[in-house]
Amino acid sequence: MAKPELKTNQKTQVEDRSSLKGTLASVFLLGLFIIVSWVSVYYLFVDRF
Amino acid sequence: MHMHKFEKIWLTFGIGCLVVFLTVVGVSAFYLGNKPASCLTTIDPEKVTQTKPFDKPGLHKVEGKEWDYELVFVASAFSYQPAQVEVPLGAKVKVIATTTDVVHGLEVAGTNINMMLEPGYINEYTTTFDKAGEYLIVCNEYCGTGHHLMFSKIEVVEK
Amino acid sequence: MINVTAAKIKVDPRDAKLSMAHFFVAFTALALGGLMGLLQTLVRSGKFELPFGIGYYQVLTVHGVLMGLVLTTFFIMGFQYAAVSRTAGTHSNAARRTGWIGFWLMTIGTLMSATMVLLNEATVLYTFYAPLQAHWIFYLGLTFVVIGSWIDGAAQIMTYAKWRKNNPGQPSPLLSFMAVINTVMWIVATLGVAATVLFQLLPWSLGLVETVDVLVSRTLFWYFGHPLVYFWLLPAYMCWYAIIPKIIGGKIFSDSLARLSFILFLLFSIPVGFHHQLTEPGIDPVWKFIQVILTFMVVIPSLMTAFSLFATFERYGRSKGATGLFGWLKVLPWNDARFIVPFIGMVSFIPAGAGGIINASNQMDQVVHNTIWVTGHFHLTAATSVVLTFFGISYWLVPHLTGRKLTKAMNKLGIIQAWVWFIGMAFMSGAMHFQGLLGGPRRSSFSTYGNSQQALEWIPYQIAQAVGGTILFLGIILVLIIFINLAFFAPKGEEEFPVGEAENLSEKAPMVFENWKLWLGITAALILFAYTVPFIDIIQNAPPGSKGFKTW
Ligand code: HEM
Ligand SMILES: [Cu+2]
Ligand SMILES: [Cu+2]
Numbered sequence: 162m163a164k165p166e167l168k169t170n171q172k173t174q175v176e177d178r179s180s181l182k183g184t185l186a187s188v189f190l191l192g193l194f195i196i197v198s199w200v201s202v203y204y205l206f207v208d209r210f
Numbered sequence: 211m212h213m214h215k216f217e218k219i220w221l222t223f224g225i226g227c228l229v230v231f232l233t234v235v236g237v238s239a240f241y242l243g244n245k246p247a248s249c250l251t252t253i254d255p256e257k258v259t260q261t262k263p264f265d266k267p268g269l270h271k272v273e274g275k276e277w278d279y280e281l282v283f284v285a286s287a288f289s290y291q292p293a294q295v296e297v298p299l300g301a302k303v304k305v306i307a308t309t310t311d312v313v314h315g316l317e318v319a320g321t322n323i324n325m326m327l328e329p330g331y332i333n334e335y336t337t338t339f340d341k342a343g344e345y346l347i348v349c350n351e352y353c354g355t356g357h358h359l360m361f362s363k364i365e366v367v368e369k
Numbered sequence: 370m371i372n373v374t375a376a377k378i379k380v381d382p383r384d385a386k387l388s389m390a391h392f393f394v395a396f397t398a399l400a401l402g403g404l405m406g407l408l409q410t411l412v413r414s415g416k417f418e419l420p421f422g423i424g425y426y427q428v429l430t431v432h433g434v435l436m437g438l439v440l441t442t443f444f445i446m447g448f449q450y451a452a453v454s455r456t457a458g459t460h461s462n463a464a465r466r467t468g469w470i471g472f473w474l475m476t477i478g479t480l481m482s483a484t485m486v487l488l489n490e491a492t493v494l495y496t497f498y499a500p501l502q503a504h505w506i507f508y509l510g511l512t513f514v515v516i517g518s519w520i521d522g523a524a525q526i527m528t529y530a531k532w533r534k535n536n537p538g539q540p541s542p543l544l545s546f547m548a549v550i551n552t553v554m555w556i557v558a559t560l561g562v563a564a565t566v567l568f569q570l571l572p573w574s575l576g577l578v579e580t581v582d583v584l585v586s587r588t589l590f591w592y593f594g595h596p597l598v599y600f601w602l603l604p605a606y607m608c609w610y611a612i613i614p615k616i617i618g619g620k621i622f623s624d625s626l627a628r629l630s631f632i633l634f635l636l637f638s639i640p641v642g643f644h645h646q647l648t649e650p651g652i653d654p655v656w657k658f659i660q661v662i663l664t665f666m667v668v669i670p671s672l673m674t675a676f677s678l679f680a681t682f683e684r685y686g687r688s689k690g691a692t693g694l695f696g697w698l699k700v701l702p703w704n705d706a707r708f709i710v711p712f713i714g715m716v717s718f719i720p721a722g723a724g725g726i727i728n729a730s731n732q733m734d735q736v737v738h739n740t741i742w743v744t745g746h747f748h749l750t751a752a753t754s755v756v757l758t759f760f761g762i763s764y765w766l767v768p769h770l771t772g773r774k775l776t777k778a779m780n781k782l783g784i785i786q787a788w789v790w791f792i793g794m795a796f797m798s799g800a801m802h803f804q805g806l807l808g809g810p811r812r813s814s815f816s817t818y819g820n821s822q823q824a825l826e827w828i829p830y831q832i833a834q835a836v837g838g839t840i841l842f843l844g845i846i847l848v849l850i851i852f853i854n855l856a857f858f859a860p861k862g863e864e865e866f867p868v869g870e871a872e873n874l875s876e877k878a879p880m881v882f883e884n885w886k887l888w889l890g891i892t893a894a895l896i897l898f899a900y901t902v903p904f905i906d907i908i909q910n911a912p913p914g915s916k917g918f919k920t921w
Contacts, residue, residue: 178687183694184679185216191675191719192224198723199231199730205806206733209322210337211625211879217676224672228665228726235731236658246647246732248654252912287920312918313498313583315739319808319823324648324735328583329500330912331650346821350739350810352494354501354920355424358816 247325247335255329258284258310267291269303276302277336281364283307283347285314285327288356290347295362297339298369304336315350318364326351339366380451380866381459385770387468388454389856391447392767394476395440396852402435403845410797410838413831415815425814426492426921433495434486436752438514439479441601444759446471446521448604449548451766453525455866456542457532464527471521478513481506492921494812496590497570499581502917505574508566515559515566522552533883540878543611543624544868550631551603553885554596557892558639561592573917580914584651584907591642592900599638599667601751603631605758608711609678612762614869616707619685622677624871625878630670630677632882636892637667640899647734651910656903657731663899664729671722678715684872706775706783707867710761713787714754717794721749724802739812742805745798753794757787760848765864767855774862779851786847793844797837804830 238244258264263282268291270280278301284291285307297303307316309327316333317324325333349360380388405428411417412425419425450468454460460468484506485491491503497511529549532541540546565586573581610627614620621627643660646652686697702708724746728737737743764783768775775783805811809827818824881887 179684180687181214181216181680181683183683183686183697184676185220186694187679188220188672188676189223192220192227194719195723195726196227198720199727202727202733202736202806203234203730206322206736209320209736210340211629212623212873212876213626214680217626217673217680220676221669221672225669228668231726231730232662232665235661235733239654239658239732244732245654246657246735247650248648248652248657249650250653250910252651252910254913255915256913287918312500312920315810317739317808317810322732322735324738326646326649328587328650329915330583333648333650344822346808346818346823348808348810348813348818348824350813351498352426352812354918355426356920357426358810358813358818361816361818361821363819363821 247333249332249334251332252330253308253332255308255310258308263306264308269295269297275304277304279303281305283316283362284310285316285349285360286310287312287314287354288349288360290316290349290360290362293362294365296365296367299342299366300338300340302336302338304334306332306334308332312353313351314353314360315348317348317350319346319348321345324350339364342366342368378455378866379863380454380770382772383465384451384454384460387465387472388447388451389767389770390472391443391450392763392852392856394479395443395447396849398435398439398443399845400849402432402440403842405429405432405435407838407842410831410835413813413815414835415817415828415831416835424489424492424921426494426812427486427489429812430486430492430494431483434482437495441751441755442475442514442518444763445551445600445604446475446518448759448762448766449525449551449607450521451770451866452544452607453528453548455544456868457528457545460524460528461531464524464531467527468521468524471517471519471524474517474520475514476517478510478515478517481510481513483510485510489921496594498590499570499573499583499586500915500918501921502574502919505571508571508574512563512566512571515563518559519556522556525549525552538880540624540628540880541883542868543621543627543871544607546628546882547603547607547611547631550635551600551607553889554603554635554638555600557889557896558593558596558600561589561642562594565589580916582908582911583915584649585904585911587646587649588642588652588900588904588907591645592639592896593642594645595642595664596638598747598751599634601755603634604762605711605714605755606631606674608758608762609674609715611869612867613678613708613711614681614685615867616705617682617685617702619681619688619869620872621869622680622684622872623876624873625876625882626673626677628878628882630673632888633670633673634667635888636895637663637670639892640895641667643899643903644729644734647731648738651907652903653906656899660899661729661731663895665726668722668726704780704784706780706787707761707765709784710764710787711758713791714757714761717749717753717757717791721746721754724749737805739810740805741801741809741811741813744811745801745805748794748798748801753790753798757790760786760790763852764855766866767852768859768862768864769866771856771859772861772863773855773859774864775855776859779854779859782847782851786844786851789840789847790844793837793840793842795837797834797841800830800833800837804834 491507
């Protein structure tokens with residue numbers, strides 16, 4: 162019973178080891194921040210004369 | 211040289227964003243005419259007050275041009291001519307300015323009118339004054355001891 | 370692995386001495402400049418006036434010159450000199466002598482310029498825009514600083530060249546490579562400021578010529594001014610890419626990509642100076658926009674850097690068993706000042722970089738140009754990301770060089786220092802950004818502008834800046850305490866100079882990265898492309914020149 166469970170566990174762990182999904186999420190959050198800042202100031206530019 | 215798949219995705223996205231930003235400002239500048247102040251006309255900095263239009267600073271109605279008024283400023287350490295001016299709401303105005311001495315700035319706070327004034331050069335910016343109110347003009351380039359005392363005012367009023 | 374041959378674990382004491390000499394000048398500049406910064410924020414709050422009739426703009430000139438030019442240049446030269454010694458081997462006697470000559474020339478030049486500023490003969494701010502005319506000794510001093518920095522940098526290049534000769538066909542050690550890229554970029558960039566000072570401002574201030582071409586001078590200045598800020602940033606990137614991985618116990622994500630990003634910085638940092646002149650007359654808007662595009666190119670290596678750093682942290686965290694999307698954040702060494710201090714710098718670079726993209730966006734510059742937003746921006750880039758990283762470096766480098774140890778107490782104080790800085794800067798820089806969006810001008814003493822409604826609305830932000838400035842000044846006192854402790858009083862011992870290893874050692878960096886003819890050729894080609902036509906335009910259509918003014 163316990164054996165196969167251990168196996169799958171190991172497998173996901175190995176996969177997890179080299180994963181960079183956190184990095185991808187982080188840089189996309191960074192990208193989002195850049196876009197929001199840029200658009201806000203662009204809005205100021207368009208709104209002002 | 212190896213690049214991780216996620217890094218390729220990120221760079222594609224990031225560079226894509228930069229391209230979009232550039233396209234937006236590029237189209238706005240060169241198609242819609244929102245270029246930053248970049249006038250190429252020169253002037254003798256020692257003869258500014260004898261040279262047209264700077265011999266008569268202030269707001270002037272003009273005919274047959276793409277804009278309705280010309281608003282002429284002469285900057286010198288540490289004041290602007292005129293020191294105060296009224297502009298009718300909704301008027302399309304070309305702001306024309308230069309300096310008689312050192313480098314100054316001409317920034318109408320809270321608007322996109324923000325340009326450098328450099329000796330020997332005229333600078334200009336055309337816009338429609340479509341929001342009423344009192345606007346402060348500040349010098350935003352260091353020009354000497356009185357730099358922070360150098361200002362003027364524009365009142366945009368309904369007429 | 371490949372590079373162990375020449376690398377010494379410890380910087381030679383003779384090299385250490387020269388590095389430390391740089392640091393003493395740098396931290397003296399920080400102390401005096403910090404005091405000036407505090408005074409500026411207090412004056413701008415409207416609640417305080419300078420005593421003895423001292424002028425605000427004289428104080429601001431001291432602050433800008435000491436922080437922007439002296440602190441940065443001396444720290445960087447001292448750090449890179451040590452980094453090359455550590456990774457490419459001890460400097461030869463000839464290289465070391467060269468380094469000392471450069472150091473003294475820079476120091477003498479600094480003293481000459483500083484004297485003129487203190488005598489109120491050069492209250493022209495650190496950008497010394499003509500036709501404000503300073504005393505000629507001020508310009509001569511600047512010339513000495515620039516030429517001194519070339520000679521100082523030559524020492525690094527000599528040792529790098531020696532390594533290359535002794536290790537044919539091998540990619541050079543990463544830190545040495547990066548240091549040399551930065552030095553080369555600096556030399557190419559300073560040609561511009563050297564040209565305007567030597568050929569325009571010096572003869573003009575000596576009365577040999579009567580007038581100066583203002584726009585030519587400004588254009589040469591900004592040809593230098595933008596790479597100047599990358600010259601500050603790249604040593605911080607050196608630490609982030611190549612040193613931090615070792616400190617946390619991880620690996621450099623990719624040695625080759627790190628080198629590639631530095632090469633991109635060399636290529637694209639220079640042909641972009643017009644983005645500081647976007648609202649100026651006399652420059653064709655098409656050429657402005659071309660340089661805006663080139664400016665956006667230089668964002669790309671920073672995007673690469675962000676990915677590499679996150680990846681280094683995530684790989685390390687997962688190797689320690691972290692799971693989930695962000696579990697790796699938890700296992701980072703949060704109690705190690707050598708990590709956390711630069712880390713806060715990295716985080717600050719996120720808003721700093723976003724602001725930079727806004728500034729560079731052609732006509733959007735009209736919203737922020739010469740407002741206090743810009744000051745807020747570079748207090749994030751230079752005065753937080755860069756200097757916090759420099760502080761983090763000095764917390765291990767100074768004891769390494771002086772044969773002492775970073776004690777637990779100093780480590781703790783270092784962490785406190787960084788948080789104090791961060792909080793102070795959040796107030797000061799945050800308030801500057803918002804006040805700038807409302808139109809508040811930079812480089813301006815306190816003023817209500819004839820009780821203008823708009824100007825009155827800026828005052829609360831200026832008070833917030835004074836609160837931030839006071840907290841920041843506390844931060845400066847803390848750094849100075851730590852620096853003096855590590856230089857003179859900390860217990861004797863061995864402190865490591867951490868140098869990271871690449872994750873994939875079998876992947877050798879392509880040798881084309883060391884092909885200087887190629888990269889210098891492309892650098893020159895890009896500069897010529899971006900500047901030749903507009904520069905000829907500026908000269909051909911020049912108005913009558915300007916006489917000098919002394920308006921202070
Ligand atoms: C105690 C910390 C600091 C405080 C309170 C402070 C405060 C200020 C203020 C209020 C200004 C703008 C004044 C104005 O525009 O009228 C300013 C300008 C400046 N600061 Fe700082 N600053 C600090 C640290 C730094 C550091 C560490 C650096 C550099 C790495 C730096 C570099 C500069 C530069 C280059 C300017 C521009 C000067 C100019 O516009 O001519 N500052 N600082
Ligand atoms: Cu001014
Ligand atoms: Cu720049």
